[in-house]
Amino acid sequence: xxxPQTGQxxxxxxxxxxxxxxxxxxxxxxxxxxxxxxxxxxxxxCGAIASISTTKALRAPGVADVVSHLNAPxxxxxxxxxxxxxxxxxxxxxxxxxxxxxxxxxxxxNTMERAVYAASLVEVQYNQETHYTNMEAGMDKAFxxxxxxxxxxxxINAWQKAPVTHSAQYTIPLEVHxxxxxxxxxxxxxxxxxxxxxxxxxxxxxxxxxIQELFEIPEQNITVHSRFVGxxxxxxxxxxxxxxxxxxxxxxxxxxxxxxxxREQMFTLVGYRPNSSQKISMGATADGKLTxxxxxxxxxxxxxxxxxxxxxxxxxxxxxxxxxxxxxQLVPLNMSTPIWMxxxxxxxxxxxxxxxxxxxxxxxxIDPLQLRILNHADTDPERNLPFSxxxxxxxxxxxxxxxxxxxxxxxxxxxxxxxxxxGYGMSSGxxxxxxxxxxxxxxxxxxxxxxxxxxxxxxxxxxxxxMVQIAADVTGISPDKITFMLGESTFPYAPEQGGSATxxxxxxxxxxxxxxxxxxxxNLAISQVPAFKQTTPELIIYEDGQLITADRxxxxxxxxxxxxxxxxxxxxxxxxxxxxxxxxxxxxSFSVHFxxxxxxxxxxxxxxxxxxxxxxxxxxxNTKTARSQMIGGVVGGIGMALTEEAILDHRFxxxxxxxxxxxxxxxxxxxxxxxxxxxxxxxxxxxxMGSKGLGxxxxxxxxxxxxxxxxxxxxxxxxxxxxxxxxxxxxxxxENATA
Amino acid sequence: xxQENKPSSVPPKKDKQEARRDFLKQSSAVxxxxxxxxxxxxxxxxxEAIAAVFEKMPVxxxxxxxxxxxxxxxxxxxxxxxxxxxxxxxxKKGCDHGQCGACTVHVNGQRINSCLTLAVMQExxxxxxxxxxxxGDQLHPVQEAFIRHDGFQCGYCTPGQIMSAVAxxxxxxxxxxxxxxxxxxxxxxRCGAYDNIVNAIMDVKNGGQTA
Ligand code: FES
Ligand code: FES
Numbered sequence: 001x002x003x004p005q006t007g008q009x010x011x012x013x014x015x016x017x018x019x020x021x022x023x024x025x026x027x028x029x030x031x032x033x034x035x036x037x038x039x040x041x042x043x044x045x046c047g048a049i050a051s052i053s054t055t056k057a058l059r060a061p062g063v064a065d066v067v068s069h070l071n072a073p074x075x076x077x078x079x080x081x082x083x084x085x086x087x088x089x090x091x092x093x094x095x096x097x098x099x100x101x102x103x104x105x106x107x108x109x110n111t112m113e114r115a116v117y118a119a120s121l122v123e124v125q126y127n128q129e130t131h132y133t134n135m136e137a138g139m140d141k142a143f144x145x146x147x148x149x150x151x152x153x154x155x156i157n158a159w160q161k162a163p164v165t166h167s168a169q170y171t172i173p174l175e176v177h178x179x180x181x182x183x184x185x186x187x188x189x190x191x192x193x194x195x196x197x198x199x200x201x202x203x204x205x206x207x208x209x210x211i212q213e214l215f216e217i218p219e220q221n222i223t224v225h226s227r228f229v230g231x232x233x234x235x236x237x238x239x240x241x242x243x244x245x246x247x248x249x250x251x252x253x254x255x256x257x258x259x260x261x262x263r264e265q266m267f268t269l270v271g272y273r274p275n276s277s278q279k280i281s282m283g284a285t286a287d288g289k290l291t292x293x294x295x296x297x298x299x300x301x302x303x304x305x306x307x308x309x310x311x312x313x314x315x316x317x318x319x320x321x322x323x324x325x326x327x328x329q330l331v332p333l334n335m336s337t338p339i340w341m342x343x344x345x346x347x348x349x350x351x352x353x354x355x356x357x358x359x360x361x362x363x364x365x366i367d368p369l370q371l372r373i374l375n376h377a378d379t380d381p382e383r384n385l386p387f388s389x390x391x392x393x394x395x396x397x398x399x400x401x402x403x404x405x406x407x408x409x410x411x412x413x414x415x416x417x418x419x420x421x422x423g424y425g426m427s428s429g430x431x432x433x434x435x436x437x438x439x440x441x442x443x444x445x446x447x448x449x450x451x452x453x454x455x456x457x458x459x460x461x462x463x464x465x466x467m468v469q470i471a472a473d474v475t476g477i478s479p480d481k482i483t484f485m486l487g488e489s490t491f492p493y494a495p496e497q498g499g500s501a502t503x504x505x506x507x508x509x510x511x512x513x514x515x516x517x518x519x520x521x522x523n524l525a526i527s528q529v530p531a532f533k534q535t536t537p538e539l540i541i542y543e544d545g546q547l548i549t550a551d552r553x554x555x556x557x558x559x560x561x562x563x564x565x566x567x568x569x570x571x572x573x574x575x576x577x578x579x580x581x582x583x584x585x586x587x588x589s590f591s592v593h594f595x596x597x598x599x600x601x602x603x604x605x606x607x608x609x610x611x612x613x614x615x616x617x618x619x620x621x622n623t624k625t626a627r628s629q630m631i632g633g634v635v636g637g638i639g640m641a642l643t644e645e646a647i648l649d650h651r652f653x654x655x656x657x658x659x660x661x662x663x664x665x666x667x668x669x670x671x672x673x674x675x676x677x678x679x680x681x682x683x684x685x686x687x688x689m690g691s692k693g694l695g696x697x698x699x700x701x702x703x704x705x706x707x708x709x710x711x712x713x714x715x716x717x718x719x720x721x722x723x724x725x726x727x728x729x730x731x732x733x734x735e736n737a738t739a
Numbered sequence: 740x741x742q743e744n745k746p747s748s749v750p751p752k753k754d755k756q757e758a759r760r761d762f763l764k765q766s767s768a769v770x771x772x773x774x775x776x777x778x779x780x781x782x783x784x785x786x787e788a789i790a791a792v793f794e795k796m797p798v799x800x801x802x803x804x805x806x807x808x809x810x811x812x813x814x815x816x817x818x819x820x821x822x823x824x825x826x827x828x829x830x831k832k833g834c835d836h837g838q839c840g841a842c843t844v845h846v847n848g849q850r851i852n853s854c855l856t857l858a859v860m861q862e863x864x865x866x867x868x869x870x871x872x873x874x875g876d877q878l879h880p881v882q883e884a885f886i887r888h889d890g891f892q893c894g895y896c897t898p899g900q901i902m903s904a905v906a907x908x909x910x911x912x913x914x915x916x917x918x919x920x921x922x923x924x925x926x927x928x929r930c931g932a933y934d935n936i937v938n939a940i941m942d943v944k945n946g947g948q949t950a
Contacts, residue, residue: 015886018894019878019901021829021869028828036823061794112823113814180833180841180895180929230831230895231929263834460892460930628889628932635931660838660927667924668933673916 002543005472005479006689007680009624012465013484014228014458023228025181026198027260031188035064036112037246037259038119040105041268042097045131045334045653049095049104049124056121057107062114066122067249068105069095075244077214088305088337091241092248097126098303099334100653101268106245108257131334133653135275135300142298142329145306151316153381154323158292162283166360170280170352171720173645174300175273176266177341178665179459181230183240183270187247188256193217195247196256197224202236203496204489205455210239211247227487232459233636234340235270237498242269267646267658271339274299276311278352288366290321290375295353301330302337309345314430314700315353317382317586319375324382334653340498342636343699346431351640351721354427354704359717367410368708369400369426380586388585389683389692392428395592395614398677399426403594403612412715420598420607423713429701433587433618433683433692434501437577438509439492442471442517444570446562448545449481452513456486456494456506460632461695462625466503467510469621470689474514476542477558484510492573500589500693503621504686505577511688513574518542520572521561528565529556581685590616591697593637593705599713604728606642606710611674613702618683618692626694630676633698638666640699641706642722798859802827803871811858818842818853821868829869829898833927840926843899843906844868850906852925869898872905880946881905884939892930900926904940913944 017023042049054066072092081087083094091103105122109115132138144150159165186198195217201207204224211222229236242261250257261269276299283292295315301307312326341347361368376393379386400406408424409415415422440454452471456463467484471477485491494506522537525547531554532540532547541548548555562570596610613630620626643664649656657663682690703721710728711717718727795810802825811820818835821827821844830853833841837855844853845867872879881904884890891897903926907913912922919937928936 011886012889014894015889015891016878018891018897019869019882019885020873021827021898023894024828025831025895027832028822030823030826030828111812112819113812178929179893180831180839180927181893182832229893231893233929260832263836263838460894462892624889625892628892628930628935631934632892632931635928635933659836660834661836665927665929666931666933667927668936669920669924671920671931671933674934 005469006621007619007623008469010465010469010479010622012462012625013468014464025228025230026186026200026226027184027258029186029198031186031256034186034256034258035108035110035253036115037106037108037249037257038115039103039242039245039259039261039265040107040119040122040124041265042100042102042104044097044126044128045100045133047097047129048127049097050127051125052105053123056123057118060114060118060121062110063118064108064110064253065249066105066107067245067252068092072248073251075214075248076216086305089241091244099268099336101265102336103242103245103269106249106259108249108253131653133333133335133648134650135277135298135331135333138331138333139298142331144329145308148308148328150325150327151312152325155292156325157294158323159281159283159294162291163286164360164363165281165283166356166363167279167281168356168359168719170278170355172276172348172351173721174275175341175640175644176646176663177233177235177271178266178663179231179233179235182260182263183235183242183266184258184260185243185246186256186258187250189251189254194221195223197222199224199226199243200229200232200236201226202229202232202457202459202498204457204487205493206496207239208489214244222489224489225487226457229457229459233342234344234498236459237339237496240270263660264658267655268336271337272646273341273348274301274307274338276348278311278349280352280356282356282360284360284364286364288364288371288374290319292323293319293321295326295349297328297349298331300333300335300338302335303332305337306330307338309340311345311349314346314349317377317380318353318428318430320377320381321375342633343431343696346429346696347640347700350427350429350701351703354701355707355719358425358704358708358711362412369396369405372396372428383586385584385586388433388581388587388685389618389681390588390590391616391679391681392590392592394679395590395616398679399592399594399612399614402675402677403596403610405594412712415713417598419601421601421713423597423599423709423711424594425597425705425707425709425712426592426594427701427704427708429591429593429697430588431500431693431696431700433589433686434499434504435508435578435687436495436501436505437575438494438506439573439575440506440509440513441492441571441573442513444517444521444558444562446559446568448557448559449483450475450477452482452484452510453491454486454494454506454509455489455491456502457497458486459497461502461629462622463497463502463506465625466621467507470507470510471514474511475518477545481545500695500697503689503691504693507621507689507691508687509574509576512576513572516574517570517572520570521547521558524565525556525561529561578687585685587683587686587692589618589692589694589697591701593702595705595709597706597709597713599710599728604725606723608638608672608706610672612677613674613698614677614679615694615697616679617694617697618681618686619690620678620680621689621691623678626678627676629694630698631674633695634674634702635666635671637699637702638670638706639664640721641703642724643670645722796859798862800861801865803867813857813859815858816854817844817856817858817861817866820858821853827868827870831895831898833896840903841896841899843902843926845902845906848909850903869902872901879905880943881908881939884942888935888939888942889932890936890939891932896926896928900928900936904936907940908944913940916941
């Protein structure tokens with residue numbers, strides 16, 4: 001048996017393209033006669049457009065058109081809905097303004113500079129109305145969406161009766177995905193009902209579907225290219241109004257149009273993690289057994305859409321607790337619609353839950369790690385099902401050992417190092433391990449190369465690399481002869497890259513199609529090659545691009561087999577999805593984060609010294625790219641914990657720090673060495689590879705590990721992210737602080 | 740016009756005489772403007788050709804070893820010239836404000852943010868972009884190290900990181916992981932590949948392959 005390719009730290013198959021500048025992202029494409037667009041965005045936060053004057057803009061050199069609700073081509077799909085229904089922002093449908101920065105017009109010119117300049121010449125008059133952007137002030141408008149009903153098991157608010165209780169409010173500010181690549185699109189109507197798009201998307205097929213619905217043209221007339229995506233973290237999970245605006249402009253001027261938005265516009269046009277306020281209340285017996293948890297969350301949404309996510313999800317099943325009730329409400333504000341941001345709601349919820357557990361542990365005088373183990377859920381208490389696999393306890397153990405948990409002095413503010421306060425904190429995270437439906441085509445050429453095609457996306461985790469490894473293991477073809485192609489809507493269906501499910505979903509289809517291909521080759525050999533006549537597909541050995549008889553006496557290479565039969569290629573397509581196992585088991589990935597921090601005693605500056613993150617994500621297909629995904633999630637978590645906060649000036653409903661200089665994403669010097677470990681044990685049920693998801697759990701829970709470490713270092717509990725120095729300034733006056 | 744400065748359409752290097760004639764042609768348009776501003780302005784609004792001449796300036800650059808005579812609007816940044824007119828799209832735009840490093844290129848061997856400089860300011864300078872870093876098929880050691888250490892995920896910040904890393908090594912700012920972290924902090928990686936980037940640079944440093 002040859003060493004399997006999966007589980008190896010294989011270099012990325014697209015690495016060379018990425019280090020040479022050869023990887024083409026949407027904005028790098030240059031169709032002939034391409035025109036450039038720039039947006040004119042609302043300067044008010046609520047009201048209506050009174051007038052738009054485009055005279056000056058249209059007179060500027062090189063300007064082709066200015067498109068707004070006054071002259072945009074009709075979007076047939078809008079008619080299916082009424083204005084004012086919660087259908088999202090229907091760009092250019094009417095003159096309503098719902099939020100600051102909402103696009104009101106798109107200017108097209110023959111150079112980028114000319115488009116940008118002309119956009120500054122468009123004059124817009126508004127009828128302004130009172131706007132609301134402050135969640136705290138809008139709590140009276142909180143409501144519940146039907147997707148997110150109240151949950152309870154056992155007794156409601158049972159925590160109140162417990163001998164030891166903890167109850168507190170936790171807030172997370174608005175955070176912005178801010179991938180490095182700016183959003184935008186290139187749209188080209190090659191005929192009145194044929195559209196080509198170069199898009200930044202996590203799913204070419206879902207773009208195709210949205211466009212089909214809106215423009216009512218046949219699916220095959222819409223081609224979406226998106227082979228490389230410069231990060232997304234959730235923001236490219238839907239088609240945004242800016243893309244529809246560009247498509248409309250392209251329709252009007254009948255030339256390819258490219259729009260790339262500005263960094264400022266990334267804060268208002270492509271979603272964000274909604275700011276939220278969560279109250280967690282929990283009770284336990286004196287020896288640390290949880291008796292009740294109540295989790296109430298409020299988060300913001302836009303006026304025209306109810307955005308919901310899994311904020312209270314983790315609370316329902318993470319701990320073995322008989323009484324749990326949750327509530328999740330939305331406050332609509334004059335803001336654009338949020339969208340899932342890495343770890344999505346679970347990252348938000350885990351900050352509250354994992355901080356609260358830590359707080360409770362100090363009240364109970366039980367080690368926080370011990371308290372978690374004490375309340376470990378062996379089976380899923382929400383669904384009353386066994387977990388398909390759960391190695392959380394092993395993850396706890398690995399993490400504790402690697403960070404040196406046992407050598408920490410449990411008392412807050414008890415440890416110092418080089419004049420710095422030292423703290424250790426930990427937390428856990430979890431996210432559903434999903435498997436969707438996907439189709440993959442496999443094309444084996446007579447030169448022995450294998451090409452796999454599926455309309456999957458890759459926003460950075462290394463999808464193609466993992467798929468090549470999976471295919472190599474099944475077929476016995478060497479990885480350098482296998483190509484996995486993605487990001488084209490003409491390829492067979494794959495869902496969006498989201499929810500940490502790509503390896504599970506598309507990888508399963510790769511595995512299935514490769515098995516189908518082998519069967520095809522076997523049947524070919526059995527029917528055409530005398531030496532194989534007596535055998536069956538199951539008995540044949542598949543190795544090094546050859547078919548070998550069970551007695552190892554006869555071999556034939558794929559090349560020879562195809563050439564003999566004068567076949568230029570063999571093509572097989574297979575669709576794959578999970579089955580009944582999802583009804584029998586609860587499937588989740590788990591992560592554990594440990595952080596060691598230094599806090600400067602006079603300034604309150606927090607520096608993370610060391611991170612140990614451990615994942616129970618099933619079998620790891622590529623240990624190199626998986627580690628990168630983990631450290632990436634951790635870096636995102638550092639931002640969430642310490643620096644990231646989009647600040648609104650509520651007087652205007654406008655962001656004040658909408659750029660990379662003022663909205664602080666972590667830079668290299670903000671990140672410490674990070675040790676990543678994988679339990680790396682197969683999940684027996686989820687899919688052929690035994691792999692669970694990784695992308696979300698890398699971040700989920702991380703912020704709590706930092707805030708718990710900061711409490712351990714200082715005795716100060718910060719419940720409002722991010723943990724900026726000002727929140728620790730009373731550090732000096734709390735010399736003797738304890739829980 | 741976006742496409743007109745494509746390398747293929749770059750005129751062969753003209754002799755001094757010709758260059759001066761071009762300059763005179765352009766200056767006479769400027770002169771005409773001075774003499775009859777309202778008229779020319781009006782013409783410019785309707786006549787793209789006049790507007791184009793009026794808006795452009797000649798600039799000579801050596802990009803990835805190739806000498807180029809270009810004609811660009813003074814407001815065009817070096818980044819937009821590379822990307823939109825020369826089809827050198829390896830250099831990326833992440834902010835356009837000098838805040839992210841995605842657009843890092845070398846000008847006379849020094850790393851700069853190409854979004855923060857106008858193309859016409861680089862007259863006579865040697866510019867190296869990610870496309871010009873490797874020696875034919877032979878990757879630069881830093882490029883190889885980035886692949887080995889997986890110094891990226893989405894790859895969007897990568898051209899800028901690599902150009903910065905090469906300069907960081909040349910500057911002698913890659914003495915330790917801590918020093919690398921400081922001197923590479925002008926290049927944001929939202930995918931968070933920092934640990935791997937540091938390891939890649941340390942690897943090249945320790946291999947002595949800073950060429
Ligand atoms: S694009 Fe130049 S620094 Fe960001
Ligand atoms: S690799 Fe995606 S931003 Fe650095």
